[in-house]
Amino acid sequence: MKRTLFLLGTLFAMNAFGAAPDIYHKGWIDLNKNGMKDVYEDSTQPVEKRVDDLLKQMTLDEKIGQLHQNTYDVGAEKIYKDEIERGDMGSFFGGGLIIETPIHRNALQRIAVENTRLGIPLIFGHDAIHGFRTIFPIPLGQACAWEPELFERTQRISARETSAGGNDWTFSPMVDLGRDPRWGRIAEGFGEDPYLGCLYAAANVRGFQGTNVADPESVVACMKHFVGYGAAEGGRDYNTTEISEFTLRNFYLPQFKAGIDAGAWTVMSAFNCLSGFPASANRHVLNDILRDEWHFQGFVVSDYQAVEQLIPHGVAADANEAARIAIKAGVDMEMVSSNYETLPQQIQGGKVSQATVDEAVRRILRVKFIKGLFEKPYTDTTRYKDAYLRPDALVLAEEAAAKSCVLLKNEGDALPISKRAKKIALIGPLGDARAEMLGCWASRGRPQDAVSLATGIRGKLAAGSKLTVTPGCNITNNTADIKGAVSAAKEADVVVLALGEPRDWSGESKSRTHLGVPGRQMELFRAIVATGKPVIVVLFNGRPLTIPEIDTNAAAILEAWQGGVEAGNGVADVLFGDTGPSGRLTISFPYDVGQIPIYYNHYNTGRPGIGEYKGNYVDAPITPLYPFGYGLTYTKFDYGKVQVSPSRLNPGGTLTATAQVKNTGDRAGTEVVQLYIRDIAATAGPRPVRELKGFKKIHLNPGESKKVTFTLSMHDLGYFDPAGHWLVEPGKFQLWICKDSASGKPVDFELQ
Numbered sequence: 001m002k003r004t005l006f007l008l009g010t011l012f013a014m015n016a017f018g019a020a021p022d023i024y025h026k027g028w029i030d031l032n033k034n035g036m037k038d039v040y041e042d043s044t045q046p047v048e049k050r051v052d053d054l055l056k057q058m059t060l061d062e063k064i065g066q067l068h069q070n071t072y073d074v075g076a077e078k079i080y081k082d083e084i085e086r087g088d089m090g091s092f093f094g095g096g097l098i099i100e101t102p103i104h105r106n107a108l109q110r111i112a113v114e115n116t117r118l119g120i121p122l123i124f125g126h127d128a129i130h131g132f133r134t135i136f137p138i139p140l141g142q143a144c145a146w147e148p149e150l151f152e153r154t155q156r157i158s159a160r161e162t163s164a165g166g167n168d169w170t171f172s173p174m175v176d177l178g179r180d181p182r183w184g185r186i187a188e189g190f191g192e193d194p195y196l197g198c199l200y201a202a203a204n205v206r207g208f209q210g211t212n213v214a215d216p217e218s219v220v221a222c223m224k225h226f227v228g229y230g231a232a233e234g235g236r237d238y239n240t241t242e243i244s245e246f247t248l249r250n251f252y253l254p255q256f257k258a259g260i261d262a263g264a265w266t267v268m269s270a271f272n273c274l275s276g277f278p279a280s281a282n283r284h285v286l287n288d289i290l291r292d293e294w295h296f297q298g299f300v301v302s303d304y305q306a307v308e309q310l311i312p313h314g315v316a317a318d319a320n321e322a323a324r325i326a327i328k329a330g331v332d333m334e335m336v337s338s339n340y341e342t343l344p345q346q347i348q349g350g351k352v353s354q355a356t357v358d359e360a361v362r363r364i365l366r367v368k369f370i371k372g373l374f375e376k377p378y379t380d381t382t383r384y385k386d387a388y389l390r391p392d393a394l395v396l397a398e399e400a401a402a403k404s405c406v407l408l409k410n411e412g413d414a415l416p417i418s419k420r421a422k423k424i425a426l427i428g429p430l431g432d433a434r435a436e437m438l439g440c441w442a443s444r445g446r447p448q449d450a451v452s453l454a455t456g457i458r459g460k461l462a463a464g465s466k467l468t469v470t471p472g473c474n475i476t477n478n479t480a481d482i483k484g485a486v487s488a489a490k491e492a493d494v495v496v497l498a499l500g501e502p503r504d505w506s507g508e509s510k511s512r513t514h515l516g517v518p519g520r521q522m523e524l525f526r527a528i529v530a531t532g533k534p535v536i537v538v539l540f541n542g543r544p545l546t547i548p549e550i551d552t553n554a555a556a557i558l559e560a561w562q563g564g565v566e567a568g569n570g571v572a573d574v575l576f577g578d579t580g581p582s583g584r585l586t587i588s589f590p591y592d593v594g595q596i597p598i599y600y601n602h603y604n605t606g607r608p609g610i611g612e613y614k615g616n617y618v619d620a621p622i623t624p625l626y627p628f629g630y631g632l633t634y635t636k637f638d639y640g641k642v643q644v645s646p647s648r649l650n651p652g653g654t655l656t657a658t659a660q661v662k663n664t665g666d667r668a669g670t671e672v673v674q675l676y677i678r679d680i681a682a683t684a685g686p687r688p689v690r691e692l693k694g695f696k697k698i699h700l701n702p703g704e705s706k707k708v709t710f711t712l713s714m715h716d717l718g719y720f721d722p723a724g725h726w727l728v729e730p731g732k733f734q735l736w737i738c739k740d741s742a743s744g745k746p747v748d749f750e751l752q
């Protein structure tokens with residue numbers, strides 16, 4: 001069919017790349033030979049009919065083109081133009097110039113929409129993990145707020161900014177369970193708990209996709225990395241994982257399912273080898289579970305060159321085999337590598353069926369229709385100019401930075417700092433380090449947009465107070481002026497020591513074996529402690545660190561993570577008590593690397609407890625330094641007796657668990673009241689020693705108390721067997737209402 005194009009509105013010069021026109025689509029009408037619109041072009045038609053109609057008209061080469069995602073390299077514009085015109089490309093992911101302004105993106109899109117036979121739009125993706133220009137705290141930090149709605153709001157703003165930059169799709173959220181802080185990507189996830197992980201996965205998807213994914217301010221979400229990527233052996237990125245089906249079902253898969261149930265339209269297949277076969281060609285998870293069991297209707301994109309990597313993985317001899325096993329397993333779009341170019345020949349040779357390719361194309365087209373790309377292929381170029389760092393985004397970024405902070409220690413009420421303090425010394429390499437606040441995967445975040453802790457503290461000081469700022473040492477190397485820092489500490493009334501790790505030690509391929517603060521920071525810490533001043537340590541890092549010595553000798557420790565553009569203001573809010581610390585750890589802090597993996601929801605051993613021939617270490621505790629759920633406030637909360645009713649639950653019934661929580665301190669504070677259960681005996685496999693099943697964040701004034709009530713249904717008591725059946729079994733359970741995963745006394749109940 002020959003396309004006839006009528007341009008409506010202003011006719012604008014098509015200048016593919018040299019000077020891309022700063023205008024957006026005004027509207028084209030495509031008429032078929034009968035002078036009618038095709039079904040696929042008619043937005044009033046159901047999506048599936050449109051997909052069918054388009055698929056019928058596509059050549060095999062055009063279909064294969066839809067399966068290919070390219071990255072954007074400056075200088076290769078002519079090549080892209082030719083490739084798009086040939087129909088060799090279905091998607092771009094934004095690097096370099098393509099993002100932040102949609103101008104180049106629109107120019108590429110114009111080639112696809114106006115210079116190709118069928119005018120199928122490209123879909124543009126980008127990694128907006130915790131913001132686009134307005135960078136929010138790293139996801140692990142945001143999870144510590146125990147407030148999924150807050151994450152939904154920050155991701156809504158990410159969507160607004162990401163889409164203004166010309167992106168239709170984001171490779172986010174990363175929902176990989178994290179049990180190993182050596183693994184640098186732990187910063188991108190939500191921690192070690194699947195219950196919280198599910199809430200956060202769904203909140204992220206709602207934030208990105210909004211109530212209508214076709215809204216120009218929404219972006220398509222991508223659940224990644226499917227699956228098991230976080231269980232890399234030795235915490236070494238990309239490494240092999242061995243996860244039993246039982247553990248996969250109960251710990252690693254639920255977050256993906258929650259995101260898909262919340263409407264996520266895409267999934268990214270992971271780099272890792274999963275229990276004997278690479279995840280990016282793993283039929284069992286990509287097909288049997290994702291499609292057959294969960295009925296996922298969107299498409300799967302491979303991780304970066306993950307199809308090609310099937311060769312070094314040792315399961316494909318060449319590009320043909322790599323393409324064949326990946327597409328057959330259910331990877332629809334190939335990111336960056338181009339092994340799928342071999343598919344036409346393989347179809348001719350009968351090695352891959354046409355139906356397999358059609359199905360992959362169908363899923364991709366479906367998402368493009370649902371995103372509304374056929375109706376609105378271009379990004380409005382008037383939007384990006386005032387879309388970034390808007391006041392509402394910055395206010396939210398400060399709130400998120402403050403709520404991410406977890407108070408780990410506060411001896412002698414060293415915190416909050418009085419605003420009347422006359423002389424404050426801010427020491428440490430992270431005290432005035434704007435770029436470091438952004439964390440890993442900071443998208444288009446700019447150091448100059450970020451507020452350092454020094455600036456945040458300055459904003460709190462009363463007239464006449466003095467702040468001295470000195471790094472004392474470099475974050476990682478040998479450079480130091482420890483003497484200068486000691487003099488500053490000696491002269492001060494309050495000493496704040498900002499320590500941690502560099503932001504580029506977290507994220508992809510940033511695994512560590514030592515988890516202490518690097519460089520000469522411990523030497524600095526010891527020298528400052530030796531002055532005899534109470535030391536308030538603020539930690540900026542992307543993973544749990546091993547800090548037993550800091551725990552012993554600091555007066556106070558505030559875990560601030562990497563708080564984004566408003567980190568300095570948010571952390572200062574907490575340090576000075578304008579916002580009370582309300583964060584709780586969603587990941588355990590080990591004493592020592594040798595304890596890893598360490599997580600609260602582990603199975604019991606057959607020899608629990610401490611002692612000879614028990615499962616303990618001879619040289620370290622088996623408990624973490626700070627457990628999951630842990631975090632202090634500037635006040636104290638007492639928990640009354642936990643009541644459970646009924647104590648024998650009938651099938652189909654509900655159980656109510658209550659406890660009175662009282663603020664017994666003299667400041668207002670926010671408590672995260674946590675509910676855990678334990679299933680004492682399960683037939684398909686052991687259940688963890690504790691499992692989070694609910695939490696309530698409550699704010700109480702001094703002396704105020706509140707009855708906190710949780711309701712559990714039978715569903716909350718179930719688990720998956722290795723075949724994926726949800727089992728709810730009669731028997732004995734324990735239940736805790738408590739402040740963290742290591743406290744409280746259990747009460748018993750029974751499911752009949």
Ligand code: BGC
Pocket residue numbers: 093127171224303304508
């Ligand atoms: C990462 C993904 C990311 C992709 C595109 C890969 O290396 O593993 O998480 O989405 O690159 O940037």
